[in-house]
Amino acid sequence: MKKLISGLSGLGAWASAAALAQATPGGIALQPAQSALAEEVHFFHNVILMPVIVGISLFVLALLLWVMVRYNARFNPTPRKFSHNTLVEVIWTGVPILILLVIALPSFDLLYKEDVIPDGKQSIGQGDGRTTNFIFENRFEAATRKVARPAHLQVFIDDGSQMRRLQHRVDYSLEGFGEEELTVSLNAPPAAGERVIMNGGRSLVGPNGLFGLFGEDKREVALAPAMTLKVTGNQWNWTYAYPEYGDFDFISNMAPESETTPELYLLEVDNRVIVPVGETIRVTVTASDVIHAWALPSFAIKIDAVPGRINETWFKADREGVYYGQCSEICGIKHAFMPIAVEAVSVQAFCRWIRAKQSEFGVERSPEELAAEPLCGDAAARLANAGALAR
Ligand SMILES: [Cu+2]
Structure with a gap:
């Protein structure tokens, strides 16, 4: 436990932060949505995709049963021999096109929102x-x-x-x-x-309620990113860098079984990524060796980490706590042992953590550079005046 605590020493965050989202044994449902974008994804899944899938499956099952019962050799000894029916063919071409449109339009909208960094x-x-x-x-x-x-x-x-x-x-x-x-x-x-x-x-994210038929319109304006987190996948751990804060980076390895709980084994790490709550985070993702994928189900994020290429996505944590994910691209023998743990803390705690990391890594920052840091620039000035920020 001692080694784990060292990553967050002095912040007291390790023990107190609640796990808000993680894979659970035997779980088959989606992990609870923890951001407006994830809620919109769930809304799309629950209100549009699932009814369409269930409806089509039941309809096809009914057709199959009908054909098997009504048109088998015993009940239908002399079958008719026609091979075309224009009306039926128009219907079975036209209706699937309409169904695909109903699915495609909101899903293009969602893909756009996941892919394009908001500029609110x-x-x-x-x-x-x-x-x-x-x-x-x-x-x-x-x-x-x-x-x-x-x-x-x-x-x-x-x-x-x-x-x-x-x-x-x-x-x-x-x-x-x-x-x-x-x-x-x-x-x-x-x-x-x-x-x-x-x-x-x-850019409005969140479920729209579909004209009030399925809950209220909960869309919110997505604001432009406050900061950037750079993620690099390695065989078999993750490197996290904070380019706007002196570009320090650290490696996040899976916590050994002896240093975590049974529920969090294979999910917990030695150094969690710390991000500020309520702020849009731009995530740039790449890899150093083979293709990995940075996935956080509770934020509806899954993005490939490809060597020689930078992919980009974003998320915003609405609540303080820890969010767990896993590498989601088979990347070698220890693919299952490179979990992701993101901890969202208050902006003040985030800035204190940034300061602690900067001194730990010997990052030299001029007063101008400190003042220009996103989120912590003002806090830095206050830190100098007040000694330390209360959490
Ligand atoms: Cu991997």
């Missing part, structure tokens, strides 16, 4: 008890990605302890679509100390 952005306004108009800067790298519909802008009030989502037309109105600045006019001014969080972007 956040503008934050401070309440003072009087101001009702807040500006969302409608500027994106690609002009075509401007917020163009009310659904692409989500407005929240953050009172310091919780975020409350506001409703378009009920709580606020919008002006300036297609322009560089969108004005959010709230019906009631936020109190002093409250913040107005405006998330805008064209």
Whole structure:
């Protein structure tokens, strides 16, 4: 246990973090979804794919039984000899095309969301008890990605302890679509100390409820990545690098059986990947020897790690905790022994961990480089003032 703890020494994170998602003995269902994108994947599976599959299977089974019973030699001694039926042939060609369209359209949408890194952005306004108009800067790298519909802008009030989502037309109105600045006019001014969080972007992830027939519309604007995690598959472990934080890297090996629990054996590692909760993480994936695959079922991520090539995907952990996955491309004799463990912690804890790793690896950072670090830049300044950040 001592060796395991050393990776996170001083953070106390090892023992306290809850396992939120892992493979379980005998499990056949999908692991619980732990991000909006994974929820959307599950929605697609449960509401569209499974009913279609079950329906087709039962229909074909019924046809088979009907043919076997009604048209066997005993019940049908003199069979008819026709070989064509235009109507039936049109139906059995046309209906499968329609079924494929019903499956394909939402699945292309999902593939796009998994593959394309979202570029949503956040503008934050401070309440003072009087101001009702807040500006969302409608500027994106690609002009075509401007917020163009009310659904692409989500407005929240953050009172310091919780975020409350506001409703378009009920709580606020919008002006300036297609322009560089969108004005959010709230019906009631936020109190002093409250913040107005405006998330805008064209990439909406999460189940849409299918017109309210299957639950509520839970789509949220996917924000652009706050940071990048570089993953390299090796025979038989993973290397994780943090390019924006001095590019230190470390190897994550499977924890030996004697140092973990029976439930987590083959899933636990000696050095977990630490990421901030609630932030979009860009993941770049490659390999050093043969093809591996970095897979985290609870985030609906499975992406090949190919030597000489960089693949890219993203995820956002909504809750603090540990998420387990496994290499998912047979890569050699110890393929089953290169698990993945991602631990999502608060931004403050993440930045403390980054600082600890930087000093452990002797990463030299100028004050400017530290200040420019995503998420931790401001925290670094506060660290210098306050000594240490409370978790
Ligand atoms: Cu592998």
